[in-house]
Amino acid sequence: MIGMRESDITAAFEDGPAFIPYLTAGDPTFESSIEYVEALARGGADVIELGLPFSEPIAEGPTIQQAIVRSLEGGMTPERFFEFVEALDVDVPLVCMTYYNLIYQYGDEDGPRPFVERAAAAGIDGLIAPDLPVEEATPLRTACDALGLDLIFIVAPTTTDERLTPLLEHSSGYVYVQARLGVTGARSDVSDRTSHSLDRLDGDDLPAAVGFGISTGEQAGEIVAAGADGIIVGSALVDIVAEGYENDLATEETAERLEAKARELTAGIIEQGQPRSERL
Amino acid sequence: MNETFGRYGGQYVPEALMPALEELTDAYQRYVLDNEDGFMDEFRERLRAFGGRPTPLQHAEKLSERYGTSVYLKREDLVHGGAHKLNNALGQVLLAKYMGKERIIAETGAGQHGTATAMAAAHLDMPCEIYMGRTDTNRQRPNVFRMRLNDAEVTPVDVGRGTLKEAISQALRDWAQSVETTHYVIGSVVGPHPFPQLVDDFQAVISEEIRDQLHEQTGGLPDSVVACAGGGSNAMGTFHHFLDEESVDLYAIEAGGSSLAVDEERGVAPNSASLTTGTEGVLHGARTRVLQDSDGQIMESHSVSAGLDYAGVGPELSHLVETERVTPESVDDETALAGFHRLSQTEGIIPALETAHAVGWLETATPEQLGERVVLTVSGRGDKDLETVLEETATHDVPEAPEMDVFSTTTGDDRNA
Numbered sequence: 001m002i003g004m005r006e007s008d009i010t011a012a013f014e015d016g017p018a019f020i021p022y023l024t025a026g027d028p029t030f031e032s033s034i035e036y037v038e039a040l041a042r043g044g045a046d047v048i049e050l051g052l053p054f055s056e057p058i059a060e061g062p063t064i065q066q067a068i069v070r071s072l073e074g075g076m077t078p079e080r081f082f083e084f085v086e087a088l089d090v091d092v093p094l095v096c097m098t099y100y101n102l103i104y105q106y107g108d109e110d111g112p113r114p115f116v117e118r119a120a121a122a123g124i125d126g127l128i129a130p131d132l133p134v135e136e137a138t139p140l141r142t143a144c145d146a147l148g149l150d151l152i153f154i155v156a157p158t159t160t161d162e163r164l165t166p167l168l169e170h171s172s173g174y175v176y177v178q179a180r181l182g183v184t185g186a187r188s189d190v191s192d193r194t195s196h197s198l199d200r201l202d203g204d205d206l207p208a209a210v211g212f213g214i215s216t217g218e219q220a221g222e223i224v225a226a227g228a229d230g231i232i233v234g235s236a237l238v239d240i241v242a243e244g245y246e247n248d249l250a251t252e253e254t255a256e257r258l259e260a261k262a263r264e265l266t267a268g269i270i271e272q273g274q275p276r277s278e279r280l
Numbered sequence: 281m282n283e284t285f286g287r288y289g290g291q292y293v294p295e296a297l298m299p300a301l302e303e304l305t306d307a308y309q310r311y312v313l314d315n316e317d318g319f320m321d322e323f324r325e326r327l328r329a330f331g332g333r334p335t336p337l338q339h340a341e342k343l344s345e346r347y348g349t350s351v352y353l354k355r356e357d358l359v360h361g362g363a364h365k366l367n368n369a370l371g372q373v374l375l376a377k378y379m380g381k382e383r384i385i386a387e388t389g390a391g392q393h394g395t396a397t398a399m400a401a402a403h404l405d406m407p408c409e410i411y412m413g414r415t416d417t418n419r420q421r422p423n424v425f426r427m428r429l430n431d432a433e434v435t436p437v438d439v440g441r442g443t444l445k446e447a448i449s450q451a452l453r454d455w456a457q458s459v460e461t462t463h464y465v466i467g468s469v470v471g472p473h474p475f476p477q478l479v480d481d482f483q484a485v486i487s488e489e490i491r492d493q494l495h496e497q498t499g500g501l502p503d504s505v506v507a508c509a510g511g512g513s514n515a516m517g518t519f520h521h522f523l524d525e526e527s528v529d530l531y532a533i534e535a536g537g538s539s540l541a542v543d544e545e546r547g548v549a550p551n552s553a554s555l556t557t558g559t560e561g562v563l564h565g566a567r568t569r570v571l572q573d574s575d576g577q578i579m580e581s582h583s584v585s586a587g588l589d590y591a592g593v594g595p596e597l598s599h600l601v602e603t604e605r606v607t608p609e610s611v612d613d614e615t616a617l618a619g620f621h622r623l624s625q626t627e628g629i630i631p632a633l634e635t636a637h638a639v640g641w642l643e644t645a646t647p648e649q650l651g652e653r654v655v656l657t658v659s660g661r662g663d664k665d666l667e668t669v670l671e672e673t674a675t676h677d678v679p680e681a682p683e684m685d686v687f688s689t690t691t692g693d694d695r696n697a
Contacts (some may be wrong), residue, residue, distance in 0.1 A: 055547070055577040056445065056563060058452045067437060077575050100292055101562040105576030131292045131562070156296035158459060163298065172696045181457050183295060 003106060008093045009047055009126050009150050009173040014206040017224045017269045018046035018174075020209055021262060022097065022234030024067035025050045025084045026076035027241055032251040033071075034087055036241060039255040042091040043262020047174075048090065049128065052081045052098035059130040063235040064134060066210050078106050078115070082122040091124040095152065100132045103140065115235065116143040118178070126150030126173040134163070141170055155177050155208075157193040168204055174230060179212040179223070198227040215277065217268025224272040233265055283473040284567075286602060291472040291564045293452070300459040305474045307379045312481055321380055323371055323482075330403055331370060332360045333485065337493035337655070342626035349578040349643055349650050353629070354490050354657040363632065363660030364486060364514050365396035369465055371482035373400040376463035383458065384408040387451040387467040389416055389510070390421025390445030390634070392660055393467030398432035411450045414442035415688070417516030417585050423664050437596035439595065441535065441580045444510075444590045448564050462573025469594030472565030477595050483517025490655055491521045503651020504529040507659070509608070509639040510552060510588035512597040514659040519606065529607065531647065532597060533638045535583035536610035544573050552581040555601050556594040561563075568595040584613040584672050585633035585665070592677035614676050615640035620669060621680035632660035633668065 012018055013193065021040045026033050040048060053068035053076055059271065060068065076084075085094060096119055100218075108115025126149055132140065134153060144151045150173030157180060168175065179194045194210055201208045210223045211232030220231045240261060244254030281610050284290055290302055291666040311319035327333045334356045343351040356364035373384055383408045388394025394410040401408035410427055414436045417424050427434050440446045446465075455464040469476045469483070487505075494502060507518040509532040523529040537551030551557070556567035563578055571579040571591040583589040600606040611619070616633060619640030624630045631639060642656070662669070673681045 027541050056439075056449050058449050058564070060458065061453070069439075072577070079575075099562075099572075101572070101576040101578075105572070105574070133291060133293065133295055133298050135298075136290055136292055154295045156294070156298075158296050160299050160302075163295075167295070173394060178296060181459065196624075233663045 018230035026071035044266030054099035220268035285599035357661035369396035387447035391420040398430035484520035487521035488519040512594035535588035536612040
């Protein structure tokens with residue numbers, strides 16, 4: 001961790017394993033998506049990842065690709081995204097997940113700083129750019145440090161030990177542990193490689209949150225039992241939004257289903273977890 | 281080895297792929313640059329025996345007469361498979377074999393890179409899966425069939441407009457999942473380092489042969505070298521050995537589509553002229569010139585030629601344009617169609633629609649631009665485009681096109697050209 005001060009995001013892991021849901025902002029509309037994010041907060045989210053949709057999402061599987069299409073068709077833009085964040089009534093740290101070209105193009109001057117400034121002003125606490133490896137991240141890292149935002153990197157199953165050290169040096173907030181190879185998407189199995197990744201991160205100052213493929217409270221519990229400090233769930237929640245959209249359900253009904261799913265996942269990790277403060 | 285070309289290039293990919301790029305960079309250094317285990321010797325021998333190299337550099341008499349200069353055609357349409365694409369595909373599939381990979385994936389737009397990869401994979405006994413946008417599988421049916429005949433899987437991509445951009449994204453997703461056993465044979469000088477350099481090195485055989493053949497035929501260098509550019513592998517291969525020859529002017533001909541304007545509202549650019557009209561951005565693993573809206577969303581491009589229909593371009597080509605070593609020019613659909621018919625009629629060579637853009641440009645070029653010796657690379661043959669040309673010729677005003685009454689099933693007054 002580069003900053004001396006513990007960030008709001010890292011602090012969110014203190015009282016037990018954290019539940020970190022992901023939704024694509026504006027999916028399928030600005031207004032309904034606000035309801036959905038607030039439902040996740042009521043359901044026990046400790047941190048929320050909000051996707052700002054990019055036209056070429058190379059790290060996403062079909063579920064989130066479709067969410068991105070719905071959101072873009074609904075008129076989502078970077079500026080609307082910041083208005084979205086400002087309109088949210090939630091009391092947890094927010095992480096913006098988007099691709100580097102949108103970060104780079106924002107504002108009049110070259111480079112990532114205008115985006116980071118606007119994100120900080122809107123109330124974003126951290127960023128994840130899934131197509132930005134550590135090697136290319138220095139300008140964004142510098143801007144995030146200057147504005148007090150965390151920059152979260154992904155540790156993949158293929159990440160070598162040689163890459164792990166610089167990656168952790170650049171990370172702040174939490175470390176996103178990719179549970180298995182591939183793109184995002186809900187799966188029923190949880191890879192053996194998850195525990196290997198967690199073992200490698202044992203002893204690092206930052207909390208390790210595991211994502212990719214978690215869809216049930218039971219799986220969430222297993223991953224926490226394997227040593228994760230948090231779980232990240234995206235596609236399983238986006239599936240609920242997609243079902244609501246396809247079946248023309250009322251916004252309140254989809255919001256209730258999201259809240260119920262959030263409670264299931266939260267319950268799964270509370271059963272297994274103990275506060276991080278007691279384990280360190 | 282350069283990871284960047286000026287401010288372009290780099291490696292903008294998910295962390296999961298970074299170790300694979302490190303592995304590929306290492307293999308590129310050892311096998312391609314250092315010829316370890318005789319890799320480059322085997323590559324060149326296979327290009328000769330299987331690929332049909334060297335290809336001729338042909339003096340084009342009618343074109344020379346028409347433009348009052350000496351026009352030479354580099355006949356990459358005569359490479360096995362009908363396009364320059366095999367140079368790269370064969371190199372990369374062979375490299376994958378040397379690296380111990382068990383499976384090949386590739387994307388394709390026009391289908392030329394897909395068919396070249398499928399041929400190379402069959403030749404070298406590697407399982408192969410090709411991603412191709414749905415729009416392209418529909419407009420390039422013969423190539424889909426050729427890939428299937430070579431035992432490759434063809435997976436249509438339904439996302440977006442279903443062209444090359446979506447096919448590359450989908451291939452990158454497959455690779456993120458299969459990276460430990462699979463090599464991704466990217467089809468152009470695009471993508472993250474080391475792909476732009478690797479592909480350039482495999483395609484550089486084009487300009488190596490041009491230089492030697494022209495020297496043999498004329499004792500000198502060309503004044504100008506002309507190549508069509510989509511992603512830019514034909515252009516980079518054609519320019520490579522002339523980059524340091526300052527007297528040689530290099531022209532990269534892009535697809536101007538139906539217009540060079542962009543429609544921000546709909547996110548559509550009715551062209552593929554990223555060198556001429558694109559702006560700096562990050563697409564498919566590299567910083568380069570891309571067609572994008574003011575937010576940074578990538579535009580849907582358009583060209584009558586599926587092989588040029590791409591919103592990005594190789595980072596080295598972006599750099600060479602920025603430093604004014606390469607001059608980008610754009611040619612619209614109509615001029616390209618005219619070029620297609622002109623080369624077919626005057627020289628007896630039916631070119632790919634990609635090549636037709638370069639041929640079309642000769643018509644608008646000034647004598648000063650062309651100089652006394654012009655080399656134009658015929659990047660591929662046009663058999664794959666016949667259906668498209670039939671349809672497009674009917675909807676455009678192309679006086680060069682032949683009458684097609686022979687296809688009319690009716691007789692009398694109601695026949696249409």
